[in-house]
Amino acid sequence: MLTLRLYMLQRITALFMAPLVIGHLAVMIYAIQGGLSAAEILGRTQGSFAWFVFYGVFVLAVAIHGAIGMRTILHEWGGLRGPWIDLTMWLIGLGLFALGARAVWAVTFSGGSI
Amino acid sequence: MKLSDIERHDTDILILGTGGAGLFAALHAQQTAPEGTKITIAVKGLIGKCGCTRMVQGGYNVALGGGDTVERHFMDTIEGGKWLPDQDMAWRLCEQAVVRIRELENEVGCYFDRNPDGSLHQKAFAGQTADRTVHKGDLTGIEIINRLMEKVLASGVEKLQEHRAVGLIPTKDGSALAGVLMIDMRTGKFRLVRAKCVMMGTGGGPTMYKYHTPSGDKTMDGLAMALRAGLPLRDMEMVQFHPTGLLAGDHTRMTGTVLEEGLRGAGGQLISHAGQRFMFDYDGKGERATRDVVSRGIYAEMRKNNNPEQEGVFISMSHLGPDTVRARFPGMVKRCADSGFDLVADKVEVVPTAHYFMGGVVVDIDTRTAMEGLYVAGEDAGGAHGSNRLGGNGVANSTVYGGIAGDVMGRDVAGMSLREPDETVLEAEFARAIYPLTRTPDLVLPLRKKLQDLMWEEVGVIRTEAGMKRGLRGIAEVSDVLMDVGVDDSNLAFNLTWHDWLNLRSLCDVSKVIAQAGIMRENSRGAHYREDFPDDGGIENSEFTVARMVGETVEVTNEPVVFSVVKPGETILPEGEPETLVAAQ
């Protein structure tokens, strides 16, 4: 059920994510040395516009990419048909984005407390 | 099952078969028929996926210049057919092939092999005096039929797939065709399809021989139906054998399938059971002689041998070197390997195999028959090839005349209307088809084998009067026994055994005519070789046989060939033309 447009969106978001994932993994590998702590993580990210953009783009891309991917799987393996397909895709996409945006906000500009 | 169970269905133009003839008829009828004409295509298998046109390997004969001319193609066809062809039909075949090949390339979308300069690549089959055969590797038929099939599938004609025609139903006075009785094989139900025009292109198919090349769906149904409808059939003794059919035993459908002609052309050697090359004993060209000559050579060699373990002879390619064989014949090497044979290093057992049926319904050059509303084209129609079909003329014939039939029907249909079928004939044909369902079930296969052995032994590559008479008696016996063999009628949907029975019935009916016509021709021409009459009987006095059913019996007569274009001993080539343009091998 993938049309050219969804396909291109999935590929473009994937291409965007590739360097971000590598970046994220690198940071994690670095961070994990000596154990993880909230202070360490937040210390790096809080107030940083750069990290906000980094994770913001990531979340946006992952929401689009994941939603399209789940759409395919639900169609092929879940037997989802008709208008349900697109509805589900939007729900997953928006849900992922909402959760992701909340997380990004939390680790960058929430100031550690509300 | 009752007569009233027959579903009735109407159309304007009905086409039987989807080989080169059927598919081209469908396309052309659409082009010439008035707007709104309903066209229906009915076929025993799936559209484009049955019949022999798809199996064409070598290619398509057409004179496209470079020294070659329609006149030369025509002369080769007449000489090849030993002056028996209907000359007007042969001429039209050669002339229209030029148009048809352009149509295949430009309108249908075929893409045949090219020379480096961009022109079509052409080669010469045995018996041709010019490089004439257009091809797509050695899978020419797949290219032609796939492209035609796409066009027809996309064109919106009505499809009746896996519909087997079982009887031509005329009008009450018998002068015209009203419709065709069919079995919808998928359900086992009967359907009478009435049409203003019907083209029959069911493709003959001499599968009553122990060794045969045609596809499994071809069992002479068309000719058997035409015979029962009282139509005259010509050249019925003319069965072409291909010299090198694979011999792999009784238990496999691979037996009889063709090992490409090119193997011999490339230097493949035929080896007898005694381990000797033998073809030079029969002909100066050795293995490179024409099909009929090599087939007879092999058959004669086989008769000398009485080792039941090894029936055929061998083809050996190994002296050419494994790399050469693999590079030049990748398809054949793979096919042999799939079936458990090694063409590269080992020798492979071969046998002559029934390949093509030159005989068929008598038609005019517009494919019209003696019955109004019935047109016949392709291998079902007789006349274009005489006693021998040149390699490459078969597919040219089916596509050329299929197209003509489509054009003619498209024009004729406007002046025609649906006709009322003769209900008594309908009832008789229906009864004939359901007959086995009323008997105690038994195996059909042993009888089919019996007929095939008989035809191979007695009415095969080399014939005698005594043999063919024995053959006739045997055929009668098989036919009789068949009438006591029933088919389990518990489920008629896709009931292949019922169709095996009906196939055998068609084959018995036509086998009988082959033997009768063979006895009638007391000379040897092309594919028909009489050991008791080895000479050609005088070309100037050439006659062809015509068989027709009169009452319950088949009568065969001789009719003189009309030399309407060229007389024996003459040529239509300009003076001083070289005999052949093909460089000696």
Place this chain on the structure above:
Amino acid sequence: MSAHGITSRAHPLWLAYILHRLSGLALALFLPLHFLLLGQALRGEAALDQSLAFSDMFLVKIAEFGLVFLLAVHMFGGLRLMAMEFLPWSPSQKTLAAGATATSFLIAVLFFMKAI
């Protein structure tokens, strides 16, 4: 069901496909959890620390190893796929597929070793 369905698809490209799909699926299922966890930051460092304390546990380590592995597998699989589709194709792509999986596995192991 060996009569009807296809049962033998164990060729490299199909394995790459199924790995890519399963990893994508797993990622899509995990990601909401991951986001929720990070979202804890909204409730202050203490809450986040509490959650992160889990990650010292061996099981969680395994789970995280799995995640990174999945991400790596999926990414390399995806890049392989796009290379196959967009770069003029060469028969060596099967090797590429295998290589991608191997590389991602290496990275994941590296990560795991460091984590422990």
Place this chain on the structure above:
Amino acid sequence: MTSETLNVTIDRGAAGLQDYAVPAYDNQTVLDVVSWVQQNADPTLSYRFACRVGMCGSCAMMVNGVPRWTCRTHISKVLDGNAVTIGPLRNLPVIKDLAVDMDPFFDKWVAAEGVHHGAMTRDDPIASLGDDHPEQSGADFGRECINCSICYAACDTVAGNPNYLGPAALQRAWNLLNDAKDEGRMAILEAVSGTGGCHNCHSMGSCTTYCPNELDPMSAIAGLKRETAKSFFKRGR
């Protein structure tokens, strides 16, 4: 020679799996085994074949869970001990026993614009296409396809996505896209970009793996993806 017996299991749909003891012979194909059952043991068994030499593409079945052309598959190649299980081709509606309805496969072939689009007629000369036409090199890609539907049966995407045009139809579309004689470029790109188009393919490669003619639909589909992506950027859709 005939002392050995093969244990043949055939999936007959509603009638379930049925076992037959079939004598083993030299030079026996899967089609021969199926034919033996129909001709000798169970006359009601249904299956389809025509050419028996791998040209018509009408005899494909599932053999031990693998789609194969049965007329060209030697039984020794598939025997598991001396057993073999045979079923109807996957991903197509079964008519009866081993015979499937191939119409969906061909409907999709047409829907993929798998048919020549041209303005030339029989009155025009045949196009000169040779070495000076490098763009024609892709016009032979997959032309030998016998439309046997084996790739279609092998593909899991077809199984899960009833709209997907499938490998063979898309390969034909790619073939036409590369044919200098074909003028249907826009129509083809349109047809392969829709809901059932080439973008549904996950490059799982089962088509290429199982094609009995060693064709490569997967690469053809990758080609379509490239061309449609190019047109995506060009037309800015």
